[in-house]
Amino acid sequence: MKSTIIVANWKMHHGPGQTRRYLEAFVPLMKDLPVDRQVIICPPSISLAAALEATGGTPIKVGAQNVHQQESGAYTGEISAAMLAEAGVEYAIVGHSERRQLFGETDSLVNQKALALQNCGVLPIVCVGETLEQRQSGEAQATVRQQVEAAVAGLDLQRLCIAYEPVWAIGTGQTATPEDAQEIHSVVRDVLRSFGDATAVPVLYGGSVKPDSVDELMAQPDINGALVGGASLLVESFQRICCYQSISPFGRGVE
Numbered sequence: 019m020k021s022t023i024i025v026a027n028w029k030m031h032h033g034p035g036q037t038r039r040y041l042e043a044f045v046p047l048m049k050d051l052p053v054d055r056q057v058i059i060c061p062p063s064i065s066l067a068a069a070l071e072a073t074g075g076t077p078i079k080v081g082a083q084n085v086h087q088q089e090s091g092a093y094t095g096e097i098s099a100a101m102l103a104e105a106g107v108e109y110a111i112v113g114h115s116e117r118r119q120l121f122g123e124t125d126s127l128v129n130q131k132a133l134a135l136q137n138c139g140v141l142p143i144v145c146v147g148e149t150l151e152q153r154q155s156g157e158a159q160a161t162v163r164q165q166v167e168a169a170v171a172g173l174d175l176q177r178l179c180i181a182y183e184p185v186w187a188i189g190t191g192q193t194a195t196p197e198d199a200q201e202i203h204s205v206v207r208d209v210l211r212s213f214g215d216a217t218a219v220p221v222l223y224g225g226s227v228k229p230d231s232v233d234e235l236m237a238q239p240d241i242n243g244a245l246v247g248g249a250s251l252l253v254e255s256f257q258r259i260c261c262y263q264s265i266s267p268f269g270r271g272v273e
């Protein structure tokens with residue numbers, strides 16, 4: 019896997035036509051993408067085919083935003099991991115806080131979904147993160163630790179991404195400070211160590227990532243990429259995020 023992974027989570031935005039128009043403009047801009055970066059676009063399910071077509075033959079990958087945990091059956095409105103794989107989708111987000119909060123997804127369900135994806139060769143991007151209440155009551159680390167432990171059970175660490183998205187930072191414009199994010203990322207890494215090769219798993223940060231906050235976040239030692247919502251909806255801002263300039267921790271100049 020590439021050393022830095024930048025994922026666009028479009029949520030419920032951009033139908034097939036808008037997806038095509040976006041990618042027609044975006045794909046050519048990615049010719050300047052540094053070689054260590056992987057860009058993944060996660061559109062709504064209805065736009066996956068358009069995204070796959072528009073990114074075919076380019077280094078850009080396509081991911082889904084959700085999956086059903088069962089192989090097949092009477093689950094009206096749902097899509098299986100095998101169907102995603104058959105369509106050419108290589109990644110899928112699972113356990114996003116919006117799914118946990120609005121659709122009642124539990125840690126155990128997130129784990130089942132991730133297992134279903136790996137069984138079909140689709141790489142899960144498992145989201146974890148504490149609420150504002152949990153942070154304010156000093157439970158951020160314990161919450162994330164428990165979410166990662168539950169989500170990762172039985173998974174192959176060589177084919178997995180984790181995304182730390184503090185719920186209070188999502189869509190609020192309130193990004194975690196690089197230091198706060200790094201602190202939780204190192205907790206995630208610590209939990210992963212008890213499951214195997216923790217260095218194999220990219221740990222992404224999500225929550226109000228913007229072109230002007232990305233550089234410092236990505237300079238943290240345990241942050242391996244970004245999961246971007248609002249700022250991925252416009253070509254220009256997402257291009258700036260994807261092509262951020264690495265800041266060397268030793269080369270930030272004099273304060």
Ligand SMILES: O=C(CO)COP(=O)(O)O
Nearest residue numbers: 027188189225226247248
């Ligand atoms: O939820 C997110 C990505 O999955 C983050 O969304 P925002 O970047 O809009 O805060």
